[in-house]
Structures are given as C-alpha cells and as structure tokens.
Amino acid sequence: MVGAIFGSTVGKKAIMATTGVILLLYLIAHMLGNLRIFFGEESINRYAVWLREIAEPLLGYGGLVWVIRVVLTLSVVLHIVTATQLARRARQARPVRYATRPKVQGSYAARTMRWGGVIIALFVTYHVLDLTVGWLNPDFEHGEVYDNIVVDFQHWYVALAYTAAVVVVGVHIRHGVASALRSLGVTTARGERVVNVAAIVFATALVVGFLSVPFSVFFGLVG
Amino acid sequence: MNLTLRVWRQPSASAEGRLVTYEVTDVSPDMSFLEMLDVLNERLILAGEEPIAFDHDCREGICGACGMVINGVPHGPQKATTTCQLHMRHFSDGDTITIEPWRSQAFPVIKDLVVDRSAFDRIIAAGGYISAPTGSAPEAHSIPVPKANADAAFEAAACIGCGACVAACPNGSAMLFTAAKVTHLGLLPQGQPERYTRVVDMVAAHDAEGFGGCTNTGECAAACPKGIPLETISRLNRDYLQATLRRH
Numbered sequence: 001m002v003g004a005i006f007g008s009t010v011g012k013k014a015i016m017a018t019t020g021v022i023l024l025l026y027l028i029a030h031m032l033g034n035l036r037i038f039f040g041e042e043s044i045n046r047y048a049v050w051l052r053e054i055a056e057p058l059l060g061y062g063g064l065v066w067v068i069r070v071v072l073t074l075s076v077v078l079h080i081v082t083a084t085q086l087a088r089r090a091r092q093a094r095p096v097r098y099a100t101r102p103k104v105q106g107s108y109a110a111r112t113m114r115w116g117g118v119i120i121a122l123f124v125t126y127h128v129l130d131l132t133v134g135w136l137n138p139d140f141e142h143g144e145v146y147d148n149i150v151v152d153f154q155h156w157y158v159a160l161a162y163t164a165a166v167v168v169v170g171v172h173i174r175h176g177v178a179s180a181l182r183s184l185g186v187t188t189a190r191g192e193r194v195v196n197v198a199a200i201v202f203a204t205a206l207v208v209g210f211l212s213v214p215f216s217v218f219f220g221l222v223g
Numbered sequence: 224m225n226l227t228l229r230v231w232r233q234p235s236a237s238a239e240g241r242l243v244t245y246e247v248t249d250v251s252p253d254m255s256f257l258e259m260l261d262v263l264n265e266r267l268i269l270a271g272e273e274p275i276a277f278d279h280d281c282r283e284g285i286c287g288a289c290g291m292v293i294n295g296v297p298h299g300p301q302k303a304t305t306t307c308q309l310h311m312r313h314f315s316d317g318d319t320i321t322i323e324p325w326r327s328q329a330f331p332v333i334k335d336l337v338v339d340r341s342a343f344d345r346i347i348a349a350g351g352y353i354s355a356p357t358g359s360a361p362e363a364h365s366i367p368v369p370k371a372n373a374d375a376a377f378e379a380a381a382c383i384g385c386g387a388c389v390a391a392c393p394n395g396s397a398m399l400f401t402a403a404k405v406t407h408l409g410l411l412p413q414g415q416p417e418r419y420t421r422v423v424d425m426v427a428a429h430d431a432e433g434f435g436g437c438t439n440t441g442e443c444a445a446a447c448p449k450g451i452p453l454e455t456i457s458r459l460n461r462d463y464l465q466a467t468l469r470r471h
C-alpha cells in the first residue's frame with residue numbers, strides 16, 4: 001500500500017492534495033484568528049495566550065502550538081517533495097518542446113502552481129522570522145502581538161510584501177482546491193461546476209480576510 | 224486558397240529533425256487536412272522528393288491513427304474533431320500552418336509526423352480487459368446495467384486511443400486515456416472482478432512508460448477529439464485510492 005501511494009503519480013497527487021488540505025484548514029483558522037485585531041489589543045493578545053493554554057494539563061503551556069507546528073512542517077515538506085518529484089517527471093516526459101503552443105485551456109492559476117509554490121515557501125520563511133521569531137522586525141516584542149502587527153504594517157514595503165504574498169496564496173488555492181478534490185476522487189461529473197465556483201469564492205474570502213489586517217493598519221483604521 | 228506549411232521533417236528515429244517550409248496552392252476549402260497533405264505529397268513525389276510521413280487509416284474519425292499538432296493544438300483548431308475530419312474551410316487563404324508530431328518521451332518519433340504509440344498498447348495489456356467465459360454471446364438483457372452507468376461507460380468507451388491528450392498535456396501525462404479505459408470497464412458489471420487490480424496495474428504501466436503525472440489542468444479534455452471529460456480522471460483517482468487504502 002505504501003508503495004502504491006508514494007511510488008505512483010496518482011498516489012503522489014493524493015499526498016499533495018491531503019497535505020494541501022491540511023495547510024488550507026490551518027490558513028482558515030489563521031485568517032479567522034487574525035480578525036481578532038478588530039476587537040482591540042486586549043482581544044488579540046489574549047487570543048495568543050489562550051491558544052497556548054489549550055490542552056495545557058496534557059501538553060504543557062504552548063504544547064498544542066508545537067503539535068500544530070510539527071504537523072504543518074511535515075505537511076509542507078511532503079507537499080514540496082512530491083511537487084518537486086512530479087515537476088521533474090513532467091519535464092522528462094516532454095523533452096522536446098513545441099515550436100508553437102498557444103495557451104488553450106489551463107487557467108493562469110494552474111500554470112503558476114510551481115513558481116507560486118516557491119514564492120509562498122519563501123514568504124512563509126520571511127513571515128515566521130518577521131512575526132513569530134521577530135528577527136526581521138526591529139521593534140518586535142514577544143507576546144505583544146497587536147503592537148508587533150501595527151508597527152510592521154506601518155511600513156509601506158512590509159504591507160506591500162504581505163499583500164503580494166497573500167494574492168499569490170489566493171491564486172495557488174484557487175487551482176489547489178479544485179485540483180485537490182479531483183486528485184482525491186471527490187469530484188463527480190455533476191460536482192464539476194460547483195467545485196470550480198466554490199474554489200473561487202473560497203480563495204477570494206481567504207484573500208480578503210487576510211488582507212483586511214495590513215490594509216486597516218496602513219490606512220490608520222487600526223493602531 | 225494558398226497556404227504556407229511549416230512541417231516537422233525527421234528522416235528516422237535517430238536522425239535530427241527540423242521544420243521545413245512548403246507552399247501549397249489551390250487548396251479547396253472542402254478538402255480534409257489529410258487530403259491537403261496528400262496533395263502536397265503527390266507534388267513532392269513528382270518532384271522526386273520524400274513525401275511527408277503521417278499516420279492515418281479510417282479517415283472518418285474512429286480509428287485514432289491520425290493525429291498531428293496543428294498550430295500548437297493536437298488535431299487542430301476545431302473542437303472534438305480528429306485531424307482526418309478537420310476541413311480546410313477552418314483556415315484562411317494565406318495562412319501559415321505549423322505541423323508537428325506528438326511530443327512525448329513515451330511516443331518517440333519514427334519518421335516525420337509518425338510517432339510510436341505502443342506505450343498505449345502496454346497500458347491496455349496491463350489491465351484493459353475483462354475475464355469472461357467464451358462461447359456464444361449471452362442474452363443482452365441477462366445482466367441489467369443502470370442507465371447512468373451505461374451512459375458514462377459509453378462516453379468513456381468513445382476513446383480512440385489517439386494520444387492527443389498526451390500531446391496536449393503540459394506534463395506529458397496519459398491520465399485521460401488511462402482513465403477512459405478504467406472508467407469504461409470499471410462501470411460495467413462485466414468489469415467488476417478486475418476493477419481494483421485493473422486501476423492499480425494500468426496506473427503502474429502508465430508510470431513505467433515515463434508519462435507525467437496529472438495536475439488537473441484540463442488541456443487533455445480540451446484537445447480530446449472524443450470529448451472525454453476531465454471528470455473521468457477523478458473517477459480513476461477514486462478507484463485507485465480505494466484500491467490502495469482498502470483491501471479488495
């Protein structure tokens with residue numbers, strides 16, 4: 001069974017889809033958590049503490065956060081390893097390119113999955129160093145979630161970088177959701193339209209939710 | 224009408240190939256694309272040159288032999304139409320048309336526009352069959368088939384094995400072809416005994432031939448002359464995952 005999953009193109013796509021869905025569920029939770037900033041400094045800082053208090057008797061303070069980090073890291077690694085293997089395989093499968101080849105069908109999102117993924121990986125690294133560890137944020141203070149965000153997004157270039165990255169994530173997810181449902185065999189003939197519309201609605205909601213924070217800070221609505 | 228063709232010429236599998244330009248005059252809009260090439264070939268033969276090699280057989284869109292990439296699109300600009308059924312009325316006087324063979328590691332060029340598609344035969348041999356007792360044909364109504372399954376199986380059975388899906392796929396994947404065969408047999412009662420071993424074996428053969436993996440881009444379904452829907456691949460994935468995650 002393990003061979004049939006890890007060793008075949010169909011199995012590798014199932015891994016990409018499953019890990020993609022895990023990352024996506026995380027993104028939804030993350031986006032909703034960020035919206036706490038609109039309820040004030042107290043609300044979002046308290047939320048960060050509360051996250052670390054969940055299951056404290058069992059895992060200790062911050063234990064659950066570490067469990068989530070491990071799951072996310074494993075998912076990202078599996079997602080990128082299988083994506084890279086499939087991308088190399090695809091290149092070998094078409095050694096001679098066409099002299100002319102117009103874009104016929106594939107959406108912009110579908111065509112930019114590979115480079116989009118690389119950009120997202122670079123962004124996630126920067127993001128963690130910026131707002132989790134704080135190395136790239138000169139005014140960073142641990143536990144001061146609200147202040148860290150406000151100080152960050154008052155710089156136009158930081159707000160711009162986050163905006164660009166979130167849009168790239170949205171595009172990646174727009175194809176990703178529809179593709180994952182096909183890779184996992186969920187999509188049926190009748191579901192085809194529903195899946196495509198749902199993917200667009202879903203990606204848009206996520207992008208708007210994430211972008212509301214840097215925009216509100218930059219235009220002075222928060223902070 | 225008069226056309227300029229840029230045609231891939233490659234004397235043999237091992238030889239270098241290149242695009243060669245030809246002028247074709249007095250093309251009738253009622254000619255098929257292959258007839259237009261026939262006219263050019265007759266002229267080449269009279270001039271003592273080597274005619275352009277291309278595959279064809281039925282010339283009525285059912286055998287799957289013909290197929291070339293016309294201006295970057297497998298089987299040309301007309302949707303759900305094989306090259307042999309494509310008419311010159313879809314082109315305009317003075318057009319330049321680029322003609323290339325299917326490009327795939329698994330479909331090596333034999334000569335000019337002819338490629339070796341025996342990789343498809345090996346995928347079929349891996350599982351594209353049912354086991355049934357031989358003898359006289361059974362009574363047609365002895366095994367009931369739900370109408371929806373019969374329709375979907377028939378839709379998938381329309382695949383003529385031309386390989387346009389591979390030629391169109393940015394990953395060089397043959398998943399639409401493989402999925403059409405898996406769906407066609409796996410939806411009918413006669414195909415049930417091998418349903419789960421079939422999908423695993425055919426995907427293994429597909430991968431062993433060096434075809435790429437599917438990224439659900441949908442170029443294949445857009446190029447397919449028989450309109451095999453992209454959803455067919457989702458069905459293959461479903462059967463494959465069921466076959467590997469559960470025991471059958």
Ligand code: HEM
Pocket residue numbers: 013014016017018019020021023024027076079080083110113114116117118120121172173175176177179180181183184437438439
């Ligand atoms: C970190 C670097 C990343 C890379 C290199 C990457 C790369 C890719 C690639 C190449 C695909 C293939 C899509 C296709 O062609 O069908 C893909 C699919 C997908 N990605 Fe990512 N991605 C990354 C991050 C993410 C993140 C952060 C998420 C979640 C928010 C995500 C969610 C998805 C989903 C759900 C799919 C669909 C899986 C499938 O088609 O089966 N990816 N990714």
Ligand code: SF4
Pocket residue numbers: 381382383384385386387388389399400403443446447448449450451
């Ligand atoms: S699925 Fe369509 S394009 Fe692919 S081999 Fe069958 S008929 Fe040709």
Ligand code: FES
Pocket residue numbers: 278279280281282283284285286287288289290305306307308
């Ligand atoms: S020659 Fe038979 S399908 Fe075109």
